[in-house]
Amino acid sequence: xxxxxxxxxxxxxxxxxxxxxxxxxxxxxxxxxxxxxxxxxxxxxxxxxxxxxxxxxxxxxxxxxxxxxxxxxxxxxxxxxxxxxxxxxxxxxxxxxxxxxxxxxxxxxxxxxxxxxxxxxxxxxxxxxxxxxxxxxxxxxxxxxxxxxxxxxxxxxxxxxxxxxxxxxxxxxxxxxxxxxxxxxxxxxxxxxxxxxxxxxxxxxxxxxxxxxxxxxxxxxxxxxxxxxxxxxxxxxxxxxxxxxxxxxxxxxxxxxxxxxxxxxxxxxxxxxxxxxxxxxxxxxxxxxxxxxxxxxxxxxxxxxxxxxxxxxxxxxxxxxxxxxxxxxxxxxxxxxxxxxxxxxxxxxxxxxxxxxxxxxxxxxxxxxxxxxxxxxxxxxxxxxxxxxxxxxxxxxxxxxxxxxxxxxxxxxxxxxxxxxxxxxxxxxxxxxxxxxxxxxxxxxxxxxxxxxxxxxxxxxxxxxxxxxxxxxxxxxxxxxxxxxxxxxxxxxxxxxxxxxxxxxxxxxxxxxxxxxxxxxxxxxxxxxxxxxxxxxxxxxxxxxxxxxxxxxxxxxxxxxxxxxxxxxxxxxxxxxxxxxxxxxxxxxxxxxxxxxxxxxxxxxxxxxxxxxxxxxxxxxxxxxxxxxxxxxxxxxxxxxxxxxxxxxxxxxxxxxxxxxxxxxxxxxxxxxxxxxxxxxxxxxxxxxxxxxxxxxxxxxxxxxxxxxxxxxxxxxxxxxxxxxxxxxxxxxxxxxxxxxxxxxxxxxxxxxxxxxxxxx
Ligand code: C2E
Ligand code: CA
Ligand code: CA
Numbered sequence: 230x231x232x233x234x235x236x237x238x239x240x241x242x243x244x245x246x247x248x249x250x251x252x253x254x255x256x257x258x259x260x261x262x263x264x265x266x267x268x269x270x271x272x273x274x275x276x277x278x279x280x281x282x283x284x285x286x287x288x289x290x291x292x293x294x295x296x297x298x299x300x301x302x303x304x305x306x307x308x309x310x311x312x313x314x315x316x317x318x319x320x321x322x323x324x325x326x327x328x329x330x331x332x333x334x335x336x337x338x339x340x341x342x343x344x345x346x347x348x349x350x351x352x353x354x355x356x357x358x359x360x361x362x363x364x365x366x367x368x369x370x371x372x373x374x375x376x377x378x379x380x381x382x383x384x385x386x387x388x389x390x391x392x393x394x395x396x397x398x399x400x401x402x403x404x405x406x407x408x409x410x411x412x413x414x415x416x417x418x419x420x421x422x423x424x425x426x427x428x429x430x431x432x433x434x435x436x437x438x439x440x441x442x443x444x445x446x447x448x449x450x451x452x453x454x455x456x457x458x459x460x461x462x463x464x465x466x467x468x469x470x471x472x473x474x475x476x477x478x479x480x481x482x483x484x485x486x487x488x489x490x491x492x493x494x495x496x497x498x499x500x501x502x503x504x505x506x507x508x509x510x511x512x513x514x515x516x517x518x519x520x521x522x523x524x525x526x527x528x529x530x531x532x533x534x535x536x537x538x539x540x541x542x543x544x545x546x547x548x549x550x551x552x553x554x555x556x557x558x559x560x561x562x563x564x565x566x567x568x569x570x571x572x573x574x575x576x577x578x579x580x581x582x583x584x585x586x587x588x589x590x591x592x593x594x595x596x597x598x599x600x601x602x603x604x605x606x607x608x609x610x611x612x613x614x615x616x617x618x619x620x621x622x623x624x625x626x627x628x629x630x631x632x633x634x635x636x637x638x639x640x641x642x643x644x645x646x647x648x649x650x651x652x653x654x655x656x657x658x659x660x661x662x663x664x665x666x667x668x669x670x671x672x673x674x675x676x677x678x679x680x681x682x683x684x685x686x687x688x689x690x691x692x693x694x695x696x697x698x699x700x701x702x703x704x705x706x707x708x709x710x711x712x713x714x715x716x717x718x719x720x721x722x723x724x725x726x727x728x729x730x731x732x733x734x735x736x737x738x739x740x741x742x743x744x745x746x747x748x749x750x751x752x753x754x755x756x757x758x759x760x761x762x763x764x765x766x767x768x769x770x771x772x773x774x775x776x777x778x779x780x781x782x783x784x785x786x787x788x789x790x791x792x793x794x795x796x797x798x799x800x801x802x803x804x805x806x807x808x809x810x811x812x813x814x815x816x817x818x819x820x821x822x823x824x825x826x827x828x829x830x831x832x833x834x835x836x837x838x839x840x841x842x843x844x845x846x847x848x849x850x851x852x853x854x855x856x857x858x859x860x861x862x863x864x865x866x867x868x869x870x871x872x873x874x875x876x877x878x879x880x881x882x883x884x885x886x887x888x889x890x891x892x893x894x895x896x897x898x899x900x901x902x903x904x905x906x907x908x909x910x911x912x913x914x915x916x917x918x919x920x921x922x923x924x925x926x927x928x929x930x931x932x933x934x935x936x937x938x939x940x941x942x943x944x945x946x947x948x949x950x951x952x953x954x955x956x957x958x959x960x961x962x963x964x965x966x967x968x969x970x971x972x973x974x975x976x977x978x979x980x981x982x983x984x985x986x987x988x989x990x
Contacts, residue, residue, distance in 0.1 A: 230357055231281045234429075238278040241435030245271050248442040255446055262313035263445045269306035270438030272299025277431040280362065289351050289362035297339055297349075297373055301332050303434075304380045307410075311384045314406060314445060315391045328380065335376050338369045348373070374421075381414055405444045413437040470499050472550040479549075488554060503552075507533075516550060521557070532561035576624060577631035580645030582653070586700040588643045589655040593696050601693040602661050603700075604654040605707035606630075609685035611650035618677060626675045626684055637666075653704055658692065663722055670721040687714050691725040709733060736791045739775075743797055747804050751776050754808045755974035756825070758983065759945065759967045762959050766987055768824035768858065770947075770967060771809045772974045773801055789830075798830045799837055806843065806857075810850040812977065813857060823984075826858035826888060831865045840876045844883060854884030860911065862890045866901070877906040888945065892933070903940055910937045914948030914968065927957075934961045 245267055252264035276296025283289035308328070312319070319325040342348040348369025351362040364370070388407040392400050416433035462469050468485035470478050478499035481491055489502035507522055519536035537552040572584035580588060593601060608614070608626065615623040627650065634644045634652060642656030666688070674681035689711025691703050710725035746752050753776060756769035775783035792798040809825045816823055833839050847854055859880060866873060877887050888909040889902075902910070912933060937944045946958050949968030958966065972983055 231359075231361065234281050234431075235278060238274050238281065238431060238435070241274055241432070241438075242271055242278070245274070245435060245438045248439060252442055252446060257446060259313055259445055262310045263442060266306045266310040266445075267438045267442045269299070269303045270434050272296075273303055273434055274431050275299070277428050280428070283362060284360045286351065286353070286362065293349065293351060293362075293364060294339060294342075297370075298336055300373070300377060301335050304377050305329075305332055307384055308380050310441070310445075311387045315387055315403070317387065317391075331376050332380075335373050338372065342369060381410075384410060385414070405448065406441065409437060409440045409444065466555075468554040470496075470503070470552040470554075472552070474546075474548050476500075476550070485554070507535075516547070530558070531556065532558045574646045577627055577646050579631050579634070579652070580643070582645060582647045585643065585645030585647070585653055585655075588645075589653075589700050589703075592643055592655060593693065596657070597696075600658040602654075602656055602658050603691040603693060603703040603707045604652075604656065604661070605647070605689040605691075605704050605711050606634075606652040606654065607687050607689075607708075607711060608650040609687060614682075614684065618682065622675070622677050622682075625677070629675050630686070633669075647704065653707075655693075661690075667721055671719060686721060687711050688722045689714075689725065690722060706730075735787075736795070739788050739791060740795060740797060742777075743792070743800060746775060746777070747800060751778065752801060752804060753976065754805055754812070755976055756812075756980040757967060757974035758972045758980070758987075759824075759826070759965055760971050761965055762963075764971075764987070766823065766984055767965065768826065769980065770826040770828075770860070770974070771805055771812075772828075773805055774974075774976075793830055793832060796832055796836055798832050802828065802830060802833050803837075803842065806846055809857065810846045810852055813852050814850040817851075817853065817856070821984075824856045824858050824886070826860050828860045828890065829865070831862065831867075834865060834869070834873055834876075838876075840879050843880060843885065847885075855886055858886045858888055858909070860888045860890040861907075863892070863901070866905070874904075874906055881906055881908065893929075902936065902942070907942060909943040909945050909965075911945045911947055912963075914946055914950070914954060930958075931961050934958075934963055938962060 249264050249268040249271070252260050252267055254260075255263075273296050276292050276294070276299050279292030279295060280289055281292075283292055311317075339348055347367055349367055350365045352365050353360040353362050355361070366374075385407070388403055388410065392403045392407065395403065413433045413436070417430040420428055420430035420433075462471075463482045465482060466484060468488040469482045470485050471480040473479050478496040481496055481499055485491070485499070489499060489506050491499055491502060507524070516539045517537055519534070522533045522535055524531045524533070534555045534557045535552065537550060539547050539550040542548050572581055573579065574581050579585075589603070608630070611623065611626075614626065627646075630652065631646070634654065638644050638654050638656050638660075641660045642654055644652060644654040644656075647653045670686050670688070673684055673686055675684050676682070689707040689709065691707040691710060693703060706725040706729075709729050710723045713729060714720055714723045753774055754771040755774050756771055758766045759768045759770060761767050773785050773789065775788055777783050789798065789801070792801055806827050809827050813825055829839060843857070843859065846852075847857055861877070881887055886908045887906060888911050889905060889907045890911045890913075892910050892912050910933070912930070934944045943965065944963045945965035945967065946963050947967040949955055949958065949966045949970045951970060954968075955966060955970060975983060
């Protein structure tokens with residue numbers, strides 16, 4: 230019998246050792262306390278094992294010590310475990326110290342027992358015909374029991390209190406441990422007091438250790454999980470349907486019941502109801518999928534996100550599935566709104582440039598058989614419109630035009646707002662009716678609430694020939710076409726054609742070479758003589774010519790407008806002024822009293838300080854300022870008037886002579902003339918030739934000359950080609966003349982020859 234127990238104890242020790250090892254390896258938080266608890270169950274069992282096997286006094290006594298002291302360790306480990314398991318802290322340090330002191334004292338008194346014999350002794354009894362030693366308790370043993378039981382009851386109380394205080398779902402977690410402890414405690418107590426020869430309570434310890442190991446580490450209270458999951462599922466806003474392994478719906482939460490209208494927990498009907506609501510397409514019996522679904526349309530549409538997932542066991546077998554359906558209408562609306570905002574202009578509600586480009590690309594790629602036009606639409610002087618009529622009117626104009634685009638192009642075209650006051654359209658060629666559009670634009674007005682205002686709109690059109698070309702390049706071409714429209718004429722639409730293409734290539738060609746050409750002095754000044762009424766040469770106008778190594782002789786008309794447009798004109802002008810100064814300084818040395826007029830482009834005023842530049846050059850070359858004449862056009866005075874007046878005044882104050890070039894060409898206003906800081910009025914015959922014989926033109930000319938005279942401004946007529954013209958102008962009182970009648974613009978050497986010849990005659 231005792232050997233049977235011995236065997237049982239050995240088996241237990243081994244099992245407990247294994248559990249201790251496993252617990253110490255576990256990743257769970259509680260595992261440390263569990264390992265200690267299970268490990269500390271071993272010493273009492275070993276103590277008993279020794280006692281059971283001992284037939285003589287000494288080993289039996291040693292076994293007892295191991296048992297009792299081991300018991301102290303066990304009870305402390307149990308207390309520690311209880312605190313950890315119930316997530317408690319010691320209420321006070323004093324209490325903590327007191328418990329440790331009581332247990333330590335118990336250990337000490339056992340260690341003193343061999344000397345005083347106050348704790349216990351052992352006495353032999355016969356079991357199976359052999360000596361078995363059982364304990365005879367004394368005073369010390371009573372203390373031991375008191376300590377152990379006190380702690381034991383404390384542990385019980387801890388668990389009871391925890392159970393009472395915790396939410397119901399956690400009760401099981403604590404109850405399981407409590408029951409284990411109570412059963413072990415009762416088992417132990419029974420054997421202590423029953424004084425059966427062999428202490429069977431140890432079996433209880435062993436089992437206690439194993440149970441704690443299992444319950445604390447591996448046991449998952451199912452009711453707890455069940456309730457947690459069920460609570461979670463029913464509280465979720467998503468509709469959830471649970472399916473068994475056979476695809477039958479076994480449960481659905483409230484949102485799910487409401488969604489498809491499951492009657493009285495008849496979950497079986499869910500599949501059919503789902504199919505009825507969301508259509509036949511999705512197979513609700515299928516295992517794993519997710520999708521988006523729309524019910525209804527327009528503002529009434531409801532969007533759902535649906536996902537079905539399967540649940541498998543360890544072997545990978547399907548044990549069930551669940552379907553979640555979420556109403557994502559709000560997110561979807563937001564998304565759509567965001568998408569709309571990103572692709573639509575807020576003011577006009579038209580496509581943005583980027584989106585328009587994308588749409589055009591798609592259209593061109595889709596409708597391969599059709600020919601398309603790209604239209605670049607621009608409001609002329611929109612900035613001015615905004616300034617004069619206010620931005621509210623400007624906004625209205627943009628909206629009106631957007632409406633107009635919708636009306637005319639929405640059937641077959643795509644269109645959008647490219648930027649500030651520009652719009653873009655892509656339309657099949659056959660659907661663009663140029664004449665109709667011209668008529669519309671000719672009388673296009675916008676009403677400010679009181680009256681109609683004429684708004685000038687220009688359209689550049691590019692016929693899509695190279696379909697693969699970047700859309701932005703197509704608009705660049707349409708824009709180029711538009712920029713060729715002259716404002717004065719009653720034309721509003723221009724097409725991109727071969728000439729424009731060539732012009733662009735030409736502009737690129739010469740722009741790339743300008744710097745080099747100036748450095749190599751391939752650009753040269755030609756001088757056109759200016760004479761007085763006696764035919765005496767008094768000066769010359771310097772006019773640029775480009776002696777191009779490949780393209781030959783280039784007149785200014787082939788490059789000046791290009792550089793006027795891209796601003797590179799300042800390089801040429803700066804260069805020409807310097808050339809003029811060089812010539813003048815040479816002339817001064819030769820004692821020639823002649824002036825040179827140089828041209829100043831309006832762009833020069835944008836990109837440099839003209840006054841500073843001219844004065845600097847004159848100083849550098851030691852030029853008498855009155856010998857350098859400066860030709861400006863009226864357009865110079867169209868913007869930044871005050872500043873430019875001041876600059877011209879400065880030049881005049883310094884002695885330079887300012888000439889108003891091409892008077893009569895543009896907006897020439899006699900009224901403006903009286904405020905102009907100019908010394909000479911250059912009247913171009915060209916602008917009068919057409920009507921030269923006309924009395925009206927004659928009258929105008931006469932009046933201009935008279936008026937300039939009155940204002941103290943010299944008049945100079947250029948473009949004089951015939952003797953009668955000269956005579957007429959002389960009669961009218963014109964002072965200076967320039968024109969082919971006298972000489973064409975000449976290279977410097979020829980000019981010198983011409984000068985000498987005329988002086989000789
Ligand atoms: P512009 O300043 O009005 O120069 C007068 C133009 O009229 C010159 O043309 C000249 O050759 C031409 N011309 C002179 N007499 C007659 C005539 O009797 N009959 C006709 N039909 N034409 C005559 P060009 O040299 O071709 O210059 C054209 C324009 O190029 C100039 O007009 C000027 O605006 C511009 N330009 C020339 N050189 C320069 C320059 O260095 N800088 C700037 N900014 N512009 C220049
Ligand atoms: Ca000129
Ligand atoms: Ca001129």
